Amino acid sequence: MIGSLRNSEKRFNLLITLVLFALSIFFILPLYWTAVFATRTLNEVFQFPPPLWFGDNIVQNYRNIEAVFPPFRPIINSLIVAVPKTIGLVLVSALAGYGLSRYTRAPGHKAVLIVTFATLFFPPSLALIPFFLQMNALGWLNTYWPLIVPALASGFGVVWMYTYIGSTVPKELYEAAEMDGAKGIATFFFVVLPIIRPGLAALSVWTLISTWNDFQIPLVVISDGSKFTVPLALTTLSTTHYSDMPAVMLATLMGLVPVFILFALLSRQFIAGLTAGSVK
Amino acid sequence: MALGRAGKTLHRMRRDNAFYLAVAPFLAIFLVFSVFPVIFSLYLGFNRWDGFSDPQWVGFENYARALRDPVFQKAIWNTVYMWFWSTVLTVLLALAISVLINDYVSFGKSYFRMVFLLPLLVAPAIAAIVLRMFFSANGGIVNLLSGAISGTPSYFDWLGSEAWIKPLVVLLVIWRWTGWYIIIFMAALQSIPRDIYEAARMDGVGRWAIFSRITLPLLLPAIAFATITATLGGLQMFDEPYVLTQGLGGTNNSATTLGMYLFATAFTRLNFGLGSAVSWYIFAAVVVLTLVYQASLKRLRGDGA
Numbered sequence: 192m193i194g195s196l197r198n199s200e201k202r203f204n205l206l207i208t209l210v211l212f213a214l215s216i217f218f219i220l221p222l223y224w225t226a227v228f229a230t231r232t233l234n235e236v237f238q239f240p241p242p243l244w245f246g247d248n249i250v251q252n253y254r255n256i257e258a259v260f261p262p263f264r265p266i267i268n269s270l271i272v273a274v275p276k277t278i279g280l281v282l283v284s285a286l287a288g289y290g291l292s293r294y295t296r297a298p299g300h301k302a303v304l305i306v307t308f309a310t311l312f313f314p315p316s317l318a319l320i321p322f323f324l325q326m327n328a329l330g331w332l333n334t335y336w337p338l339i340v341p342a343l344a345s346g347f348g349v350v351w352m353y354t355y356i357g358s359t360v361p362k363e364l365y366e367a368a369e370m371d372g373a374k375g376i377a378t379f380f381f382v383v384l385p386i387i388r389p390g391l392a393a394l395s396v397w398t399l400i401s402t403w404n405d406f407q408i409p410l411v412v413i414s415d416g417s418k419f420t421v422p423l424a425l426t427t428l429s430t431t432h433y434s435d436m437p438a439v440m441l442a443t444l445m446g447l448v449p450v451f452i453l454f455a456l457l458s459r460q461f462i463a464g465l466t467a468g469s470v471k
Numbered sequence: 472m473a474l475g476r477a478g479k480t481l482h483r484m485r486r487d488n489a490f491y492l493a494v495a496p497f498l499a500i501f502l503v504f505s506v507f508p509v510i511f512s513l514y515l516g517f518n519r520w521d522g523f524s525d526p527q528w529v530g531f532e533n534y535a536r537a538l539r540d541p542v543f544q545k546a547i548w549n550t551v552y553m554w555f556w557s558t559v560l561t562v563l564l565a566l567a568i569s570v571l572i573n574d575y576v577s578f579g580k581s582y583f584r585m586v587f588l589l590p591l592l593v594a595p596a597i598a599a600i601v602l603r604m605f606f607s608a609n610g611g612i613v614n615l616l617s618g619a620i621s622g623t624p625s626y627f628d629w630l631g632s633e634a635w636i637k638p639l640v641v642l643l644v645i646w647r648w649t650g651w652y653i654i655i656f657m658a659a660l661q662s663i664p665r666d667i668y669e670a671a672r673m674d675g676v677g678r679w680a681i682f683s684r685i686t687l688p689l690l691l692p693a694i695a696f697a698t699i700t701a702t703l704g705g706l707q708m709f710d711e712p713y714v715l716t717q718g719l720g721g722t723n724n725s726a727t728t729l730g731m732y733l734f735a736t737a738f739t740r741l742n743f744g745l746g747s748a749v750s751w752y753i754f755a756a757v758v759v760l761t762l763v764y765q766a767s768l769k770r771l772r773g774d775g776a
Contacts (some may be wrong), residue, residue, distance in 0.1 A: 211568065215586045218646065221601050222589060228604075237610040239619050281498045292492025297487035298480050303494055310505070314757050316707050316730055317750045320737045321508035323516060324522065341504030342495050375489020404594030407730075408708045409479040411738060422596040426714050429600045436604055443597055448704070450592045458585070463652055466658045 231252035236436050246450075248435035248437060255438040259431070264417065267447075272338045272409075272420060273402040279343045280373030281394050288352025288378045294364055307353075323411050337412045338405070338420075348394055351464075353398065355390035356383065371435060389460070396457045397464035403450050421446040475618070516746035521740055533748035543749070545724050546732040550593060552637050553712070554705030555705035555730060557644035562697050564645060565652030570686065572653075573660045574678075584657065587650035598647050605631055606639065630715060633725040643711045648704075652697045659693035695768045702760050706753060709734065727754050 226238050231246040256262045291304055326337045360383055368378040384391075406422045413419060419427065425446055429439050454461055484491075516533055518526040537543045574584045580759040590598065597765070605612045606629040629635050672683050709730035712720070720727035720735075729737075729749060737746030 193502055204577055207571055208577070208579070209572055211576065212579075214568070215583065218587050218590055218650070218658065221598075221605065221646070224605075225601055237615070239615040241612055241615065268551070276695065283500070286510050287494045287497035290490045294487045294490035294493075296483065297490035298484050300490065303498065307497075310501075312703070312757065312761060313505075313509075314703065314707050314753055315751075317512060317708075317732060318505060318508040319733070320743050321511040321746065323737070324502070324511075325504070325508055327522075337729065340501065344500035346501075348496055355562060375487075376492055378489075389768045400592060404596075406594060406596040406714075407734075410487050411734075422594045425600055429603065430717055433607075435608075436610075439600065439604065443600060446597060447593060451589075455593055462654055463586070465654045 223229070225440050225447075226444055228437055229438050229444045232466030233435065233437060234262055252437045252441040255432075255435055255444050259428060259438075260416070260424065262442060265419050266445065266449065267423045268335075268418060268424075269403055269420040272335050273399050276339045276342050276402055277395050277398045277470065280341070280345050280348050280398050280403065281391055283343045284345055284352045284394065285356075285391060286379060288354075288356050289383055291349070291353045292357040293375075294358070296329045306352075307346050307349050313346075319411065322408075327410060331412075333413060333418065335418070337355050338402075338409060340433065342402075345398075348398070352387075356387055359390065360386055389463075390431070392457065393460040393463045396453060396461045399453060400450055400461065426465070482592050484775045488638055506532060512747045512750060515744050516751055518575060518744045520743045522743055526744070526765050529744065533745045534752075536699065537752065542724050542727065543729075543732055546727045546729050547666050548711075549637060549725070549727055550706060550729045551706065553640050553644070553708055554702060556638075556641045557648075557708075558698060558701040558705050561642065561701055562652055562694065565649045565697070566656055566690070566694065568649070570682065571658035583726070584654075587653050590647045591650045593647065595643070595647060595710035596714045598643055602639065602643050603630060603715060612623050633722050636712075636716065636721040636726040640708070640712050640715060643715070644705075646706075648701070652701075655693050655697055656690060659690050663689050690770065691771060695764060699761060699764055702764070703757060706756050706760070 199234065227242055227245055227250060230249040231242055232248045232251070235242050235246055235248075253262065288309075289309070294300060322337075322341070323332075326332050329336075331337050364382060364386075365378065368382050373382065403421065405420070407425075409420050409423050413423060416424075416427065425439075425443055425457070428442055432438060479513075515526075517528060517530060519529050519533070520526040536747050559638065568583075568587065572580065576583060593601075606614075608628040608631070611629070613629065614625040614627055617627070629639065661668060667685060668681060671685060676684075707730050708728045712728050713731055714727040714735070716726050720731055729752070733746050733749045733753070736742050
């Protein structure tokens with residue numbers, strides 16, 4: 192009796208697992224097909240049933256992209272933006288997070304903390320127009336500065352580092368450092384930074400990936416095609432060479448590969464970042 | 472007395488001077504590139520300005536003009552539609568999937584934990600390109616499939632259809648964002664102590680009762696967080712509809728969102744004042760909805776206790 196009950200329960204669990212598996216196909220199929228189509232000819236892509244396995248036309252498709260723009264240029268452009276921005280953002284955030292979590296009794300501490308948390312609820316679209324005019328006034332339009340410098344102050348990053356440092360660095364450590372004569376900022380660089388490396392890594396992955404995917408601000412700021420970041424270059428290619436689906440798919444795939452490599456290497460840190468906001 | 476207090480504050484400030492050094496880089500950049508633009512945007516909203524000639528003070532005219540514009544009215548409706556359906560469907564689907572993975576899946580758990588997350592790595596703009604390819608009227612995979620099923624070749628223009636473009640945007644949001652909420656719900660589910668379930672099972676409480684009486688109330692904060700995040704994104708939606716409609720907003724503006732209306736007003740029609748007024752409408756919507764959520768969360772929690 193109990194045995195058959197267990198059995199039916201097991202069967203039900205298996206059924207649910209299969210349904211979930213079918214659902215998961217819906218989530219990866221578009222990505223898989225992008226990769227398959229990138230290796231196929233135009234004719235093969237328009238056939239029915241569509242190809243499910245890789246073809247051998249990838250070199251020709253690459254040449255077709257080359258005829259429009261150097262295929263690696265947008266990737267390099269995106270790196271030029273994403274790498275310095277990430278390093279800067281992580282440092283600025285960690286420093287502010289350290290200040291907020293250590294000096295809780297400094298006058299003005301509460302005000303800074305409230306402002307930082309409030310920024311999380313501020314829609315970025317509110318600043319879009321004046322931001323554009325400001326960049327214009329600075330002569331920064333069509334350069335990478337607007338994508339890097341203003342982005343260094345991230346309320347999200349500061350909140351993250353503030354909670355992270357608060358939960359990983361024991362207060363006694365600050366007292367010990369003070370006894371050794373280390374000043375506040377020196378303590379940050381020589382004592383705190385080495386301890387919070389996992390938190391820095393998590394914020395870095397998160398920042399790199401979201402910068403890689405940014406669309407609206409680059410669209411507003413960059414007008415010169417040779418300076419386009421990956422999403423801009425791809426949307427342009429997909430409009431101008433709409434009919435050459437395999438080439439567009441290959442370019443798309445190339446733009447995705449760096450992010451997927453990063454994710455494969457640091458998925459744990461990335462996931463830590465996803466849940467960071469929801470803990471509070 | 473007052474002097475003593477000021478002296479004490481000054482002493483504190485001197486002792487904790489490292490605090491100001493530590494937050495200075497963040498605050499400086501934040502003031503120059505976020506606070507200043509937002510204040511300037513408030514000023515712009517009351518002016519007519521094309522960026523070249525002198526700004527002209529018009530009071531609330533921009534705010535009134537936006538409301539009279541039929542395209543703006545349509546953009547409100549489109550945004551509400553996309554925000555509502557994408558939020559409801561994404562959160563519900565993520566909730567269902569994560570509870571099912573947590574309670575029923577006995578093998579391949581790490582596969583399920585990863586697979587729904589992959590779309591999140593894809594930029595919204597790039598995801599929209601891929602969706603465009605699949606739903607293209609001429610040789611798109613969806614038309615090929617429906618043609619094969621019905622027996623006659625199909626050339627239906629999904630992206631040009633007024634009825635289908637909004638559901639397609641919603642589909643795109645579901646595809647990309649569900650994985651994030653799954654991660655959030657899974658983390659919340661794992662923080663629920665196992666023995667609560669065991670005890671309920673021993674008492675013969677059914678599966679549905681366990682879900683609705685134990686799991687759901689404990690997940691409420693995570694659901695609230697997911698809903699607020701989805702709402703912040705949904706009300707400002709830009710990338711997905713912009714790329715899906717190649718920046719044009721679809722047939723008869725059927726996919727123009729408030730974010731796209733703002734963008735077109737400012738950067739193609741160079742009406743910075745009207746665009747700024749629109750951005751304050753978006754801000755007001757975000758504030759109102761966040762407050763509504765927080766109030767209803769409080770009530771739900773109060774009733775539960």
